Amino acid sequence: MRRTMLFLPGNNPGMLGNGDVLGSDSIILDLEDAVSPDQKDSARILVRNALRDLHYEGCEIIIRINDLETPYWVEDLEAVLPLKPDVIMPTKVSGGAYIRRLADKMTEIEEKNGLEAGRTKLIPLLETTLGIENAFEIAKADPRMAALYLGAEDYTADLRCKRTKEGTEIFYARTRLVNAARAAGIDAYDTPWTDVADLEGLEKDALLAKSLGYTGKAVISPRHVDIVNEVFSPSEADIQYAREVFEAIEEGKRLGKGAVSLRGKMIDKPIVERARQVLENARAIYGGEF
Amino acid sequence: MSKLLGSIEEAIRATGLKDGMTVSFHHHLRSGDYVLNMVMDAIAKAGIKDITINASSIHEGHAPLVEHMRSGVVTGLETNFISTSVGKEISRGILKKPVIFRTHGGRPADLLNGRSHIDVAFIGAPTSDDMGNCTGKFGPSACGALGYAFTDAQVADKVVIITDNLVPYPLTDFSIPEIYADYVVKVDKIGDPKGIVSGTTRITKDPVALKIARLAVECIKASGLLKDGFAFQTGAGGASLAAAAYLKDVMLKEHIKGSYVMGGITGYLVDMLNAGCFESILDVQCFDLNAVESIRTNPRHQEVSDAQYASPGAKSCAVDGLSVVILGATEIDLDFNVNVHTDSNGYIMGGSGGHSDTAAGAKMAMIVTPLVRARIPIVTKKVQCISTPGSTIDVLVTQRGIAVNPARQDLLEKFKAAGLPVVTIEELYEKAMDIVGDYKPVQMGERVVADVVYRDGTVIDHIYQVED
Numbered sequence: 001m002r003r004t005m006l007f008l009p010g011n012n013p014g015m016l017g018n019g020d021v022l023g024s025d026s027i028i029l030d031l032e033d034a035v036s037p038d039q040k041d042s043a044r045i046l047v048r049n050a051l052r053d054l055h056y057e058g059c060e061i062i063i064r065i066n067d068l069e070t071p072y073w074v075e076d077l078e079a080v081l082p083l084k085p086d087v088i089m090p091t092k093v094s095g096g097a098y099i100r101r102l103a104d105k106m107t108e109i110e111e112k113n114g115l116e117a118g119r120t121k122l123i124p125l126l127e128t129t130l131g132i133e134n135a136f137e138i139a140k141a142d143p144r145m146a147a148l149y150l151g152a153e154d155y156t157a158d159l160r161c162k163r164t165k166e167g168t169e170i171f172y173a174r175t176r177l178v179n180a181a182r183a184a185g186i187d188a189y190d191t192p193w194t195d196v197a198d199l200e201g202l203e204k205d206a207l208l209a210k211s212l213g214y215t216g217k218a219v220i221s222p223r224h225v226d227i228v229n230e231v232f233s234p235s236e237a238d239i240q241y242a243r244e245v246f247e248a249i250e251e252g253k254r255l256g257k258g259a260v261s262l263r264g265k266m267i268d269k270p271i272v273e274r275a276r277q278v279l280e281n282a283r284a285i286y287g288g289e290f
Numbered sequence: 291m292s293k294l295l296g297s298i299e300e301a302i303r304a305t306g307l308k309d310g311m312t313v314s315f316h317h318h319l320r321s322g323d324y325v326l327n328m329v330m331d332a333i334a335k336a337g338i339k340d341i342t343i344n345a346s347s348i349h350e351g352h353a354p355l356v357e358h359m360r361s362g363v364v365t366g367l368e369t370n371f372i373s374t375s376v377g378k379e380i381s382r383g384i385l386k387k388p389v390i391f392r393t394h395g396g397r398p399a400d401l402l403n404g405r406s407h408i409d410v411a412f413i414g415a416p417t418s419d420d421m422g423n424c425t426g427k428f429g430p431s432a433c434g435a436l437g438y439a440f441t442d443a444q445v446a447d448k449v450v451i452i453t454d455n456l457v458p459y460p461l462t463d464f465s466i467p468e469i470y471a472d473y474v475v476k477v478d479k480i481g482d483p484k485g486i487v488s489g490t491t492r493i494t495k496d497p498v499a500l501k502i503a504r505l506a507v508e509c510i511k512a513s514g515l516l517k518d519g520f521a522f523q524t525g526a527g528g529a530s531l532a533a534a535a536y537l538k539d540v541m542l543k544e545h546i547k548g549s550y551v552m553g554g555i556t557g558y559l560v561d562m563l564n565a566g567c568f569e570s571i572l573d574v575q576c577f578d579l580n581a582v583e584s585i586r587t588n589p590r591h592q593e594v595s596d597a598q599y600a601s602p603g604a605k606s607c608a609v610d611g612l613s614v615v616i617l618g619a620t621e622i623d624l625d626f627n628v629n630v631h632t633d634s635n636g637y638i639m640g641g642s643g644g645h646s647d648t649a650a651g652a653k654m655a656m657i658v659t660p661l662v663r664a665r666i667p668i669v670t671k672k673v674q675c676i677s678t679p680g681s682t683i684d685v686l687v688t689q690r691g692i693a694v695n696p697a698r699q700d701l702l703e704k705f706k707a708a709g710l711p712v713v714t715i716e717e718l719y720e721k722a723m724d725i726v727g728d729y730k731p732v733q734m735g736e737r738v739v740a741d742v743v744y745r746d747g748t749v750i751d752h753i754y755q756v757e758d
Contacts, residue, residue: 017662017725018498021689055724222497 001284002026002147003216003232004225005062005123005189009034010043016050019059022222023229026060031076032067032091040072044079051083062087062123068098077105082113085120087146092154093124094131096141103142118144123189127151129158132173135180147187149218150177153194163194165201167208178213187215196221206231233285234278242275242282293474294420298332298452301473302410305448307333310340311409312366314446316439317347318414318426318575321373322485325414325452327354328477334363342366344408346397346438346596347643348376351485359384368406370394371641380739381637381756388752389638389740391631394574395600395609395647396745398441403603405747411446413439413466414480418453422471423464426576427586427593429455431481434555434576434585436465440595443470454480465593491556491578493532498660498689503532505710506616506658506687507540512708513654513701515613516540520548522568523609523648524616526556526577529658529687533616534558541567552599552608553615553644555581555591563590572608574599574644600647602745609644609651617645619657621673624715626680626695628657629673631742634666636732636756638740642677646745649682654701661688667722667729669715674732676751677742690721733757 006024008015010031019027029050035043047063063085066072069092077088090102099122107117122144126132132155139148152170156163163169174190181188190209193202206217206228216232219225234242244262249272252260260267295301307313313333315326326345331354333341339362346369348355353375358364368390372380380389392400400406415424416431426436431454443449443466451466451474460468494500506529510516522537524530535558541548542565551559552572557580563571571591576582584591600609609615620640621629628649633639649655659668669686684701686693691713694702705712735755742751 014498018660018689021501022497023501222500 001281002060002187002189003285004228005149005216005218006222006225007034007064007192007218007220010047011035011039013046016046017054020056023225024059024219024222025216025229026062026087027056028062028064028089028218030064031072032064040066044076048079048083051080051085060087061085062089064089064091064125067092068102074105077109081106081109081120082115084115087121087123089123089125089149091125091151092127092131093138094128095134096137099124099138099141099145103144106144120144121146123147123149125149125151126177127154127158129155132176135177136183139180139184139186145184145186147189147215148177148181149189150174150191152191165195165198165205167205174209174212174214182213188213190214190217192218192220193224194220196223199223199227203227203231234282238278239282242278245271245275246279292420293422293471294456295473295475298329298475298477299336301450301475302329302332302336302338304473305410305450307338307410309338312342312344312407314408314411314442315343315345316413316436316442317345317349317371318433318436318438319431319481319486320433321349321351322482323349323351323414324479324481325412326352329412329452330355330358330363334358334361339363340365342368344368344406346394347371347641349373350375352376356384368392369641370397371643372638374637374639377638377640381632381753382758383735383737383739383755385739388738391641391740391742391753393600393642393646393745394438394596394644395602395607396743396747398595398597399601399603399745400743400747401441401445402597402601408442408446410448410450411439411442412450412452413443415451415453415466416480417455417457417461418451418474419457419459419461419468420474421459421468422449422451422466422474423459423461423468424451424453424471425461425463425465427463427465427582429453431455431479431483431486432582432586433486434582435573435593437574437594437599438596439466441597448472450475452477452480454478487576487582488578491526491531491558493535493558494528496528499529500532501689502529502658502660502687503536505689505692506533506656507536508708508710509656509685509687509692509705510537510614510654511540512704512710513614514704515653516546518547520546521611521613522548522551522615523553523612523652525618526554527618530616530618531556531558533658534562538562538565538567549611550608552594553648555585557581560584560591563588572599600644600651600745602647602650607651609647612648612652614654614656615648615652616656616658617649619659619668621668621670622657622659622683622686623670623673623680624719626683626686626715627673627676628678628680628683629675630677631675631740631753634732636674636734636754638753642742646678646682649678650745654684655682656685656687657683658687661690661718661722662725665726667719667726669719669722671719674734675742675753679744679750686715686718688718691718693718
């Protein structure tokens with residue numbers, strides 16, 4: 001279950017040391033934009049040591065590596081893959097070939113280190129207009145694909161428009177990306193809210209992403225974690241309704257009914273599927289039986 | 291009649307101060323204080339030696355004291371807190387006699403019961419009249435409350451009020467009345483306003499401190515103590531102040547009306563008063579300009595003496611009514627003993643202040659601290675120095691879990707029922723060790739450089755010399 005993916009700069013020991021206590025479902029240890037070129041080596045070593053020595057408890061580890069156009073990405077992979085991170089996040093992904101090239105290199109490094117090939121998944125950052133157009137091709141490019149993730153800052157620069165809080169300019173990208181991800185059977189993650197202090201705006205933006213079908217949202221500040229977690233968690237009412245759906249189905253079976261209704265509405269396949277997802281998410285978030 | 295003298299030198303002569311005597315100072319002007327340095331320079335100039343200083347706290351601005359110690363003008367120190375510069379020299383053994391560390395409540399108790407004696411009290415006062423009615427609420431060097439000077443004024447053989455804002459007699463809104471004052475001296479400046487109070491105290495943005503603060507407030511909610519009549523104290527730093535901000539939200543949302551809040555007062559606590567979270571503030575010391583403004587204008591913001599704040603010798607004192615206190619620690623051990631006197635290298639860099647007093651008085655005493663601070667584990671097997679006994683500490687809140695003193699099974703049950711991340715303190719220790727690895731304990735020398743006197747007058751620990 002991944003509602004929040006929190007970015008942590010790979011060159012900040014204090015943040016790396018406490019990454020797992022900030023409430024985020026995943027943490028992204030960033031070797032890319034948060035790290036200046038003259039710090040790339042030290043950040044890579046620091047992230048490698050953090051993976052080796054710290055026990056991140058109850059928190060998925062994602063490593064954002066440098067773009068395949070830079071001289072850093074292979075060294076990034078060689079440093080971190082042997083330590084078995086959950087996910088690699090490549091950036092500026094514009095097509096399936098990019099993913100295949102990266103996945104081949106990952107397999108090579110995994111095999112060299114005696115690891116099961118394919119164990120580390122991929123969540124690429126789609127942040128170019130071409131990447132958005134090729135979203136489905138990217139989503140289907142490799143079995144490692146776990147999700148697509150929209151990066152709106154670079155995308156709007158590529159689109160040659162201003163990034164706004166309302167987000168009208170990224171509406172197409174949001175819907176195209178989530179549709180492609182769902183069509184490929186994987187998750188979709190929304191772009192971060194960049195105004196650290198505007199928590200109301202964050203909540204509105206997260207609710208919009210959720211309403212479009214997104215699984216969760218990346219965050220750039222620990223202050224944003226709780227709000228995004230709450231938005232992407234099933235509400236008590238959702239959980240209650242989902243339980244009632246399954247109770248009604250059981251009751252229908254017991255009575256030998258072909259069609260079952262709940263609260264005056266026929267329970268059809270999509271309703272059952274949605275109820276199943278709600279309970280699955282609730283189990284992942286809160287633990288226990290739902 | 292006027293008690294006004296022309297200079298500090300004249301006042302020293304008038305008081306009859308001589309070799310071997312004890313002089314006292316308060317710390318309301320904090321790091322901006324000029325008074326202690328001016329008086330000690332004048333004492334040195336007068337050729338007087340072997341002086342003991344009894345000061346409620348020694349701050350960074352008092353670093354010139356080191357030279358007076360080196361030259362033999364100052365040979366003894368009794369205080370509740372020493373910051374880094376002077377602390378380091380004490381730890382290196384600059385004084386032959388061990389420093390006596392008391393608590394904010396223990397100091398007035400010992401002064402009033404005669405265990406400790408002041409020959410001459412020099413009281414810096416932001417405003418005074420020429421008969422010694424004085425206050426900290428007004429004047430260019432306003433510091434708000436003068437709580438730590440009350441007992442000195444009461445018990446010292448001679449009392450000298452030193453002010454930079456002399457007003458016509460009578461000053462009506464006084465804190466300390468003329469009945470205690472022997473002399474008044476007007477100087478150009480008693481302190482640097484920038485060092486006396488900060489403009490505003492800001493809440494930390496450190497996400498780890500904020501997480502600890504949130505957990506602390508969850509503990510307070512789960513304890514059952516957060517109800518009408520709630521009395522609260524918290525510090526001004528790191529997670530402590532952030533906890534106050536979260537607590538304010540909870541109290542307003544749940545319509546809880548607390549009784550009083552106290553401690554070093556900041557604008558955030560003033561906001562809580564004004565928002566209706568508490569009926570009153572009991573203020574022994576102000577930390578920022580908002581607090582100074584509030585004590586000057588709001589009758590529900592009441593100045594109290596050090597004895598009323600925390601003295602175990604008083605017939606009653608305010609710490610005993612506290613529901614919850616949130617405190618910090620430089621170390622806490624597996625028995626919940628807390629060190630706030632020495633740093634990780636064994637150097638003196640603090641002191642109890644009101645730590646032990648509030649921990650003893652409050653129904654729930656909480657330590658909030660990151661588990662590891664800059665590679666130094668805060669939870670240790672044994673603290674270098676016991677400042678506050680573990681028997682008075684109930685809860686430790688870190689970002690990696692909450693440990694409850696085994697003596698407080700009632701709290702443990704409540705926290706578990708509330709689903710809080712409760713662990714044992716041994717587990718926290720293991721987690722800290724897992725992060726920092728084995729470390730070499732500091733080797734201390736054999737000579738005692740300070741005695742830690744608990745609020746009841748017993749020596750509970752010694753601080754040893756650091757060998758460079």
